[in-house]
Amino acid sequence: xxxxxxxxxxxxxxxxxxxxxxxxxxxxxxxxxxxxxxxxxxxxxxxxxxxxxxxxxxxxxxxxxxxxxxxxxxxxxxxxxxxxxxxxxxxxxxxxxxxxxxxxxxxxxxxxxxxxxxxxxxxxxxxxxxxxxxxxxxxxxxxxxxxxxxxxxxxxxxxxxxxxxxxxxxxxxxxxxxxxxxxxxxxxxxxxxxxxxxxxxxxxxxxxxxxxxxxxxxxxxxxxx
Amino acid sequence: xxxxxxxxxxxxxxxxxxxxxxxxxxxxxxxxxxxxxxxxxxxxxxxxxxxxxxxxxxxxxxxxxxxxxxxxxxxxxxxxxxxxxxxxxxxxxxxxxxxxxxxxxxxxxxxxxxxxxxxxxxxxxxxxxxxxxxxxxxxxxxxxxxxxxxxxxxxxxxxxxxxxxxxxxxxxxxxxxxxxxxxxxxxxxxxxxxxxxxxxxxxxxxxxxxxxxxxxxxxxxxxxx
DNA sequence: AGGTCAATCTCGCCT
DNA sequence: AGGCGAGGTTGACCT
Numbered sequence: 001x002x003x004x005x006x007x008x009x010x011x012x013x014x015x016x017x018x019x020x021x022x023x024x025x026x027x028x029x030x031x032x033x034x035x036x037x038x039x040x041x042x043x044x045x046x047x048x049x050x051x052x053x054x055x056x057x058x059x060x061x062x063x064x065x066x067x068x069x070x071x072x073x074x075x076x077x078x079x080x081x082x083x084x085x086x087x088x089x090x091x092x093x094x095x096x097x098x099x100x101x102x103x104x105x106x107x108x109x110x111x112x113x114x115x116x117x118x119x120x121x122x123x124x125x126x127x128x129x130x131x132x133x134x135x136x137x138x139x140x141x142x143x144x145x146x147x148x149x150x151x152x153x154x155x156x157x158x159x160x161x162x163x164x165x166x167x168x169x170x171x172x173x174x175x176x177x178x179x180x181x182x183x184x185x186x187x188x189x190x191x192x193x194x195x196x197x198x199x200x201x202x203x204x205x206x207x208x209x210x211x212x213x214x215x216x217x218x219x220x221x222x223x224x225x
Numbered sequence: 226x227x228x229x230x231x232x233x234x235x236x237x238x239x240x241x242x243x244x245x246x247x248x249x250x251x252x253x254x255x256x257x258x259x260x261x262x263x264x265x266x267x268x269x270x271x272x273x274x275x276x277x278x279x280x281x282x283x284x285x286x287x288x289x290x291x292x293x294x295x296x297x298x299x300x301x302x303x304x305x306x307x308x309x310x311x312x313x314x315x316x317x318x319x320x321x322x323x324x325x326x327x328x329x330x331x332x333x334x335x336x337x338x339x340x341x342x343x344x345x346x347x348x349x350x351x352x353x354x355x356x357x358x359x360x361x362x363x364x365x366x367x368x369x370x371x372x373x374x375x376x377x378x379x380x381x382x383x384x385x386x387x388x389x390x391x392x393x394x395x396x397x398x399x400x401x402x403x404x405x406x407x408x409x410x411x412x413x414x415x416x417x418x419x420x421x422x423x424x425x426x427x428x429x430x431x432x433x434x435x436x437x438x439x440x441x442x443x444x445x446x447x448x449x450x
Numbered sequence: 451a452g453g454t455c456a457a458t459c460t461c462g463c464c465t
Numbered sequence: 466a467g468g469c470g471a472g473g474t475t476g477a478c479c480t
Contacts, residue, residue, distance in 0.1 A: 001263075001265045003228050003230070003251065003313075005226070005228070014458055015457090015458045016328060017327075017328045018327045018328070019326045020322075020323070021323045023319075023320070023323055024317070030263075031266060032265075038226075038253065038261075039322035040226045040256040040320070040321075042255075043259065043274075043474095044261050044269075044274045045269060045474095045475055046269050049269045050458090051268045087317055088228075088317065090230075092230050092249070092312055094248075094251070096265075097272065098246045098248055099272075100243055100244070101244045102243050103243070106470095106471070136470090155471090156471085160454090161386055161389070164386075194453080237473075241473060267460085268459090268460055268461085273473095302473070327458095331455095361455090417468080418468090
């Protein structure tokens, strides 16, 4: 890992062209040759970058200006960095990172709801998770108290595209004489008003689920019986 | 901008929880207090981070281990960094960045197609760009050789959600006696097979457009007449 | 401020 | 390897 702080001008040409005027920025060069150009603001996205696999060529022009050319290995994307003045330049061997452990995403929510289907409606029981259809897997297939099929789409945040997804599944599943009629349930930790309106307009029930509460139900140490 | 290279352990708690075991990494602290933790690989996304607005508190524990606590201003997201050993620590004032100039994205493609509507079909003419409907603007409203309305959705890469978007527009527009019947055209530089199947199943025509070719047509220096 | 949509998206999973 | 969906998405633009 090399970190350079320098006054530089950056030009990218590839899927689009992008230009950064001369200014002071941080340039990170990773062990795999990839390059990130960061300013002192914005979020985690660099102003400009080159993803691996790529190669970095360093040249010094006649006028003494250093120019870096970073070329992508699989396309003709290039990043050109003209360096006017280097304020800082340091390199360190970081080694291979042990990597990130995550918890609490949609998959976990699906597991919890699969175990506690009554959260989705009284008398609801699970048929199977990831029920496969021709256009993709439905998160949960259930049966309600009356024995009718219910397709459940689970999102962390419920937005319009999730309702569209569920609608496509329902349209397809309702053509299957073995299954129909199939109702839809849209379950999320939070459902945007527009998504709720669209869902309810299509006869899809919206269920807001409390992740912490579900996790609490599921936590053996919190069970009383 | 402060750049620290250190052996550290990182824990994030917020929308999810994430843990990074002790290892050597680069930590960037931007002027607005935001923090990025990078390893020597991956793409531009940090292993862990805190977006602004946030505050950074630095504490030294009894055992001499430094702990940074980065807290988001608007939520209770926190990033905890335990620093075992600092290999490098430098700060520089970068000033405000003049910012990025981009060219060649979807908007430009829309401009080009608006000027060359025959690319979308013989005898096609433009009615207007960004034709407003109750659920949002249709990229292009055209009329075909026979004078019938055509709604055009433009994407750089044509995927299913683009077809859904166009379908919603068509459904709405076909309720308008002034407009109907309205046909749909899905135009993109590249159309994914699944999106094409869905579009054609719904009677939407798919048109693959060549951006460079269109730009060539539009470039005055390349015009012969 | 909030909603919508694109992105040089990145990342992970699955076929 | 390619397709597909999610993201602590981020960012830009509009209302």
